Amino acid sequence: MAHPPTLQFLGATDTVTGSRYLIRSQGHRILVECGLFQGYKRLRDRNRIPFQASPASIDAVILTHAHLDHSGYIPALVRDGFRGPVYATPGTTDLCKLLLPDIGYLQEEEARFADRRASSTHHPAEPLYTAEDAVRSLNSFRAQDFDSPFSLPGGIEATFLPAGHILGAAQAHLNVAGHPIHFTGDLGRAHDPVMYPPRGLEPVNILVTESTYGNREHPQGDPEAELGAIINRVAKRQGVVMIAAFAVGRAETILIHLSRLLAKHAIPPIPIYLNSPMAIDASDMYQRHRKEHRLTQAEFEAMYKVATPVRSPDDSKLLNLRGGPMIIISASGMLTGGRILHHLESYGEDRRNAIVLSGYQAGGTRGASLAAGDTHLRIYGRDVRIEAEVIQVEGLSAHADSNELIQWMKAAPTAPAMTYVTHGEADASDALRARIKRELGWKVRVPEHMETISLEQPR
Template sequence: MNDSLQFLGAADSVTGSRYLIETECSRILVDCGLFQGYKVLRERNRAEFAVPPASIDAVVLTHAHLDHSGYLPALVRDGFNGPVYATPGTAELSGVMLPDSGYLLEEEARHASRGRWSSHRTPRPLYTAADAEHSLHRFSVVDFDRPHRIAEDLEFTFLPAGHILGAAGVHLRVGSRTVRFTGDLGRVDDPLMRPPRPLEPASVLVTESTYGDRHHANSDPEAALGEVIHRVAGQNGVVLIPAFAVGRTETVLLHLSRLRDRGRLPDIPVFLNSPMAVDVATIYQRHPDEHRLDPAELDRMYSLATKVHTVDDSKLLNLRGGPMIIISASGMLTGGRILHHIAAYGSDPRNAIVLTGYQAGGTRGSALLGGAASLRIFGRDVPIRAEVVDLDSMSAHADADGLIRWMGAVTEHPRQVYVTHGEAAAADALRARIKRELGWRARVPEHLEQVALPSEEDAAPDA
């Protein structure tokens, strides 16, 4: 099959974004993400990669979140030796996030071995922090809006996508055709990030569908957050805010800072227990053109919380008691220091766990949204009696209406749309809306499916 697109990930899930483009001359990968959530998905991380890593000429990375970048250390360890193209912001964030991911994977393996709660006799991490550090040498920085030729028949351009710092859509020219990847598409009304670049004409569109069947609530997340904090502080409780260290932590701190400026935040301590989030702060300060905040507001935002660096200081928070606010990763409760805090405070009904973004199926965050009475943490069941609050209106993803509006404004529609990076219901709902409201051909591909890129003379595929 000449000039093809293969869906190596995110074709039946909201994680593991990996898209393989093959031509007669080249083979490149757009994104190289981790599968997260259900065990059947996570096991794909351990499977042999679909093509030999050494046969891939380059990786083009849309952004630094691990479901788009987190498999890179394993790919490099297993033989990939080409460039990893990324925007300046994505390269800087990956320099923090990938080694942290490796450290957490090692820590999880150590916990499993010590507690003997793994089904494996000798639990081994998917990759190590050293593997992640080694992978960073493959990064090559490419600015937004600067076309970059990978091979004679392949050229890409990064276009601003909003969402988080450095996030990009990819406009890929394959011979005479173009393939547009949304990456993760941001919101036009995001309080932190600037809006995504409007869609330009392309032959094929590969779109995310994280919120393909949902609408962000019209309620003010800042006001809702303030109400929860007042309620919990009034009963000397602890507010636990699981938040992705990149993007969501900054949004939470921004809302807390504005609440304080308006006199609507109780006088209780705020702790930022995420070393990675602390490191990320300076990166946001170095890229003021990508976000909406001026330096003074950034300084006020980051000065609001006491930064927790050491493991011992993190442990002390579990003995301190309320009232207080703890912001800690990870956002879907898949790992990190937040799990220790959930284990310490989750059983007390005076406390609250505030979920601030998408919770992929199979994660502890998703279980909480489903009303789980306990969570399995470090090999034991932790009862959950704390209030669980869902503030998904704080999400940095465009919702279903936002995605449709973004697509519908293009002057020339694509020949084919592939709906990916969403759970089954979300992806199919967005597919149906694209066909019904825009009149475009759209379908949800299957995992590992390979499709031919249409030539200019080809009839468009069936919807």
């Protein structure tokens, strides 16, 4: 007798990172998302333990978008024996070609830096995976267009639907042996300045939804005006504005706001530097996938003229000697690594300067610590005092907030038989669960880490 198809929650059930969902059907295994755990050390340590299912036993991976909490474990999965295809949209495939090797290189650099400063508990420090591992994993990618169904082992048919959020981002709609299940991935916003809104929810038996902003609403104010006000007051005191931005997606949003502010003379013409090779290279991707975003050709050209691109490590180091007034846009968005950390070391102790957190900060990250009011950050084994002004501009987020998530669900033609709330901190997931039950009357709950449910009889 054949076993009924199941879904196991391997990640993003008690955290907003590490999205991983394993479907078993007709003797086959399909992994939806393959993300890194980030934030608290107990979560990051999960990246170092053997994958919950043998990588060689997984037939295919379905990837909704390129952000690391959804894609960042793929190089390790391939290195450890996965030999199947990774299905993603063309935009996501292109961005992963930039993102994954860069992250592998960055992990190698951070391991070397930790060795030089003797700041690691491991000697020598070892990266989770290397740039070579990441490059090799790119051979597994198979691009699939939006709205084009494709077949997978186990009697599964999958379709990518637009999610907004960032370039290439998709919702994944699967029919698993007659049981329709829908993964939101990360849903974008209805009025995002760059991306179009997410596609509406179709009839489905099971919904697996993100809840990043499940307990919050984005501010009603204008994030562009808020960004302009920050720049004006810091420029008056000859300070440096350090904008921590995700290289994929958030950097483009900030650039379009800066170009508009300069065009209407709302900020002074101080030097602006885009210190992220990945964000620089992503500009070609936005040209290549014009139908996915709102930007006109004129807007696209204007946004990439406002900033001086910084590629080499030496040029990045020179910025730390330059002083203000200036604006530096650099990764990572939650201060988990990257060149932004070196800028914080150089400029964080000066109260004339400012640190702009451009969106959500996962618990346990340096960004979350700063947002909570901490005045010291541990960077490469050294405690760095932070005297610079810290501002979190949540209106820059590319995530749907709680109201937008509820409105997206409310427009569905029928209620799912069961909704699972994932990819959020515990308070955010539970708050969204309560709203879905109270306002929509749907059956809903927050699953446990490693829990397995039946797709025939979800509970």
